[in-house]
Amino acid sequence: MKIEIKNLKHKYPSGGEALRGINTAFEGSDPIAIIGQNGAGKTTFAKHLNGLLRPTEGQILIDGESIHEHTTAYWSKYIGYVFQNPDNQLFLETVRKEFEFGPKQLGVPRHEINDRIDFVSELVGLKHRLSTHPFDLNATEKKFCTIGSILMMDPKVIILDEPTCGQDVEGNQRLTEIITYLKNNDRLCITITHDMKFVVRNFDQIVVMAKGQILMSGSKNLVFSDTKTLLESYVTPPPITRVGQALGLKDISFSKEEFIDHFTRRLHQR
Amino acid sequence: METIDNSIAVLVRNINPITKLLIVFCLGIGCLIYPLPFVGYGILCLLVILGILIGQGKQVLKLIAGFGIPVTLMLLFIQGLYSPKNITMIADFGFAQMGLEGTMYALKISSTLLIFLAAFYLMLQTTKNSETVAALTQSGLNTKIGYLILASLNVVPQMQRKVKVIQEAQESRGVEISGSFIQRAKAFLPLIGPVVLSSLTDAQERGMTLEIRGFGINGDKPTSYIKVETTSLDIVLRIIAICFLISSLIPRLL
Ligand SMILES: Nc1ncnc2c1ncn2[C@@H]1O[C@H](COP(=O)(O)OP(=O)(O)OP(=O)(O)O)[C@@H](O)[C@H]1O
Ligand SMILES: [Mg+2]
Numbered sequence A: 001m002k003i004e005i006k007n008l009k010h011k012y013p014s015g016g017e018a019l020r021g022i023n024t025a026f027e028g029s030d031p032i033a034i035i036g037q038n039g040a041g042k043t044t045f046a047k048h049l050n051g052l053l054r055p056t057e058g059q060i061l062i063d064g065e066s067i068h069e070h071t072t073a074y075w076s077k078y079i080g081y082v083f084q085n086p087d088n089q090l091f092l093e094t095v096r097k098e099f100e101f102g103p104k105q106l107g108v109p110r111h112e113i114n115d116r117i118d119f120v121s122e123l124v125g126l127k128h129r130l131s132t133h134p135f136d137l138n139a140t141e142k143k144f145c146t147i148g149s150i151l152m153m154d155p156k157v158i159i160l161d162e163p164t165c166g167q168d169v170e171g172n173q174r175l176t177e178i179i180t181y182l183k184n185n186d187r188l189c190i191t192i193t194h195d196m197k198f199v200v201r202n203f204d205q206i207v208v209m210a211k212g213q214i215l216m217s218g219s220k221n222l223v224f225s226d227t228k229t230l231l232e233s234y235v236t237p238p239p240i241t242r243v244g245q246a247l248g249l250k251d252i253s254f255s256k257e258e259f260i261d262h263f264t265r266r267l268h269q270r
Numbered sequence B: 001m002e003t004i005d006n007s008i009a010v011l012v013r014n015i016n017p018i019t020k021l022l023i024v025f026c027l028g029i030g031c032l033i034y035p036l037p038f039v040g041y042g043i044l045c046l047l048v049i050l051g052i053l054i055g056q057g058k059q060v061l062k063l064i065a066g067f068g069i070p071v072t073l074m075l076l077f078i079q080g081l082y083s084p085k086n087i088t089m090i091a092d093f094g095f096a097q098m099g100l101e102g103t104m105y106a107l108k109i110s111s112t113l114l115i116f117l118a119a120f121y122l123m124l125q126t127t128k129n130s131e132t133v134a135a136l137t138q139s140g141l142n143t144k145i146g147y148l149i150l151a152s153l154n155v156v157p158q159m160q161r162k163v164k165v166i167q168e169a170q171e172s173r174g175v176e177i178s179g180s181f182i183q184r185a186k187a188f189l190p191l192i193g194p195v196v197l198s199s200l201t202d203a204q205e206r207g208m209t210l211e212i213r214g215f216g217i218n219g220d221k222p223t224s225y226i227k228v229e230t231t232s233l234d235i236v237l238r239i240i241a242i243c244f245l246i247s248s249l250i251p252r253l254l
Helices: A042-049 A095-106 A110-123 A139-151 A169-184 A196-202 A220-225 A227-232 A239-246 A256-269 B007-014 B017-033 B038-053 B057-082 B100-126 B129-138 B143-171 B181-212 B232-253
Strands: A003-011 A017-026 A032-035 A057-062 A079-082 A157-161 A188-192 A205-210 A213-219 B089-092 B097-099
Touching (some): A017 A042, A032 A042, A032 A196, A042 A157, A139 A157, A139 A169, A169 A196, A205 A227, A213 A227, A239 A256, B038 B057, B129 B143, B143 B181
Parallel strands (some): A079 A157
Antiparallel strands (some): B089 B097
8 A cells, every 4th residue: 555645735724834745655564653843743644644634735645546536434444543632532432332333334244343353452452441431441541442443444554643642661562562563464554653762662764744844754773863854853862872872883773782782892993 | 713804804803792792682673673674684785795894704695595595485485375464465376375464574584583693693703702701791790600601602612623523533433424414414413422421521620620719709809801892983883783773663653
């Protein structure tokens, strides 16, 4: 599945220009992270990819077909969007009903829905919470409930808007499992996040947004080496990366192990 | 409330809400009292022109076409053909005859309804709810009743926002919301429960915050943050509105 975005602009009726000409394309199944300061336009951009928001100017092509051709309901088969705020997404009485809702709409047969529930509830860790009211879930569980309800629809592309919000170590570990699962099953996962540690641990492709535009995009080595552009987008690399950069190490480090490795190598060079 | 910034819109927005309420009231009642419906339609035209001038023309016309035309036709059908007051017949449809008196009556009722509707709509579009309530409390209305009015006026847009949010959630899970009426109704009905419920919990929470900030204290009149002024334009408009109401009485008295 290929998503092409051409000169996308969006203006909210009540506000200024939230997107100011975006050109990019997403393809394959290597997970992608979108980063950028608050108000950069990340959510606005993501909501265009399944047609929830329509471009003021420019166009979006999904496998060559303009997004204008169909409704959001149609695109939801192919592109799933997990809302930034779970309270904006959950509207049913139990977790199980939330999970069943999407595939039912798509006409997935009953037995297949049941199989998916078994699998997805295990993956998102809500196996024992299926009959709970979503309002009674804690923040982490709520987020996983929204992710699960979209995974249940099995879209080709899945967009996670700030999945790390209010997440603990265990939650982040679970997110990593979900992202790995999607990659291994040829599903493209696009994740919007502020958590740079989470980014370097899970993503190799990064898109940096600022003020309604894409400042740069590419591999994480490339993006986090360009400190000047990063500064412009108010993104700070993870602490260990900054320590390495401050020491002037030749290679960029994203984990303690990498850092120790690069650091000892330099000591030996002396 | 959309903001359109031509000078007329600014002028209308700055009129005291009480003046606007008075104008809405006088126009509506005046037309009801005035014996012929044509005054009403003339005023309706003026309201539409005013709407266009402040950039709300399309919405006002939509309101008139969507609500006014069906209601007028229905009234014409019932009153024109079957009113017991009908004496002078003006048309014969075979199955029934159309009477002048009933027709006039239908036109008058519909014009009054439309004037109330259009004028009230224009008022809401050009006034912040908070200003209306501030103006009312300034002229002596109890603050608590004022808050009650404000809260109820605000519930509608709040619910609209919430419905929109849930609709987005449904759309992105495969619900067609732009389909036929039945399709939309089917998607919408299950929403009413959660939307009303969450509005209630919102209201409860707001109640608690208000209590904490001393809203329940009796006796002291709180200072309003919003100042509403009464200008000489307001006085002139109020006099004109009342004159209109009185003038509509004259033909009745003669
Ligand atoms: N419904 C709306 N109406 C008007 N303006 C909006 C609306 N939603 C967002 N905006 C504005 O558009 C801009 C981009 O917002 P957006 O929510 O896309 O940013 P974001 O990158 O997702 O931020 P965050 O990291 O806080 O989620 C902001 O300036 C915001 O104020
Ligand atoms: Mg956002």
